[in-house]
Amino acid sequence: MKAVRYHQYGEPDVLCHEEAPMPEVGSDEVLIKVSATSFNPADAMIRMGLLKDMLPLQFPFIPNVDVSGVIEKKGESVQGLNVGDEVYAFLDMSKNGAAAEYAIGKAVNVALAPKKIDLQDAAAIPAGATTAWQALFEHGKLQSGQRLIILGAGGGVGSFAVQFAKWKGAYVIGCDAEESFAKLKELGIDEFVDYKKDAIEKKVTEKVDVILNLSPISSDDVTALLHLLKKGGTLVSTLNPADENAAKELEVNVVRMAVQPSAEHLAQIAELVDKGSVKPFISERLPLSKLASAHGKMGQTHGKVLILVN
Ligand SMILES: NC(=O)c1ccc[n+]([C@@H]2O[C@H](COP(=O)([O-])OP(=O)(O)OC[C@H]3O[C@@H](n4cnc5c(N)ncnc54)[C@H](OP(=O)(O)O)[C@@H]3O)[C@@H](O)[C@H]2O)c1
Structure with a gap:
């Protein structure tokens, strides 16, 4: 072959x-x-x-x-x-x-x-959507009505994460470059932060339940995001991890995830694609x-x- x-x-x-x-x-x-x-x-x-x-x-x-x-x-x-x-x-x-x-x-x-x-x-x-699914629902335990920040919202994983979170009924703040804004608007994002112009810590004024980091920022910068979480909230990072001691002090949870292939998750995602909720x-x-x-x-x-x- x-x-x-x-x-x-x-x-x-x-x-x-x-x-x-x-x-x-x-x-x-x-x-x-x-x-x-x-x-x-x-x-x-x-x-x-x-x-x-x-x-x-x-x-x-x-x-x-x-x-x-x-x-x-x-x-x-x-x-x-x-x-x-x-x-x-x-x-x-x-x-x-x-x-x-x-x-x-x-x-x-x-x-x-x-x-x-x-x-x-x-x-x-498969890989992008499975990562987004596991990050939000297995690690982040995202629920309807909760507030979520996604760094890297316009990327391969992020564009699925935005769609899953909107389907779940969450309020989604997406952070990425301006080029992604039109796509994210089409996906129904609630707020957009251009990471090249603004620091997310300054733009987000109300605390959130879940943060999903898909961007290559340093561990120090990931740790700085913990202040944006409500007590008991969770930060999931697919790249650099947040500092666990800082998380303990702030009474929040941190997960450095490793995605696992799963036919079960792909079957659930196929249903959402067929219903027109995700593309x-x-x-x-x-x-x-x-x-x-x-x-x-x-x-x-x-x-x-x-x-x-x-
Ligand atoms: N741990 C795991 O299990 C796992 C699983 C899947 C993926 N990953 C990793 O997760 C990352 C995301 O994957 P992907 O497929 O979505 O990558 P991608 O398509 O390259 O998307 C990354 C997005 O992040 C944006 N970005 C860069 N710097 C940013 C910042 N400071 N703030 C906010 N957004 C920023 C990028 O914008 P620009 O184009 O402007 O740079 C891009 O739109 C990759 O590094 C991948 O290796 C890990």
Whole structure:
């Protein structure tokens, strides 16, 4: 099959579009004929070797954790998924990914794709939306009527977090660059802070229940946000953590989260997509042969970059 692989850690130019062997299906796995994948910052961090202590790779390695496609084959112990099903998944980060004509997914991470959007577009959803879902509802315990700040609200994870929070009935204050404002307004955001012009600590006057940090600010800057939380509130960070002692003093909770693939969460997200409550924001569509260009755009996109395979 055709795949994009890398044989060593490095910059996007280590990505080679080449022939690779067809993957074998294990008993608890499915073989997916890939329709599309999408780029996530984690794909680039893994490629650069930044996560190699946690996620040691076997080279050559096929990147990209997001996939949509059709089940071509299934292992003997797989139940609830069938050959021919249109599915989407957030693949195991340490295993070969979806930048290929075929990919292997553990059945427990694979869900039926939303029916009301194009199967290729569904590949823009899994990792970003799963992160947003787990951050808000598992870690942040966000409830209807609560106040929420999202730093990085316009990014790949943030644009899902805004939609989930609005669906839940929360009041959402989004912080990002001005370029994201129109999109966030369309998503029904209640207040917007342009991080390039204003410090969020100065713009937000009423305390909030949950803060979700998706931005690359330092741990000191994340810790400074704790003053914006009500007592008992929670700050969830996907990047630098807040100081736990400062949190104890202020009687607030802090979580440095690590997202986990989950077919159950993807099934709930597919329902919301089919109801029209949530949609992916796709800024660019590229062929598989241009995957290096997508990896080279890390930190420069305001929507998901979709990689079309079949
Ligand atoms: N721990 C986990 O489990 C986990 C899971 C998923 C993702 N992540 C990480 O979470 C981060 C967000 O992911 P993503 O896919 O949403 O990335 P993304 O698409 O690059 O979005 C990040 C957004 O943050 C904005 N931003 C940058 N500096 C900011 C600041 N000081 N204040 C407010 N907003 C700021 C960016 O705007 P500009 O374009 O202006 O820079 C961009 O819109 C990534 O670093 C990713 O690696 C971690």
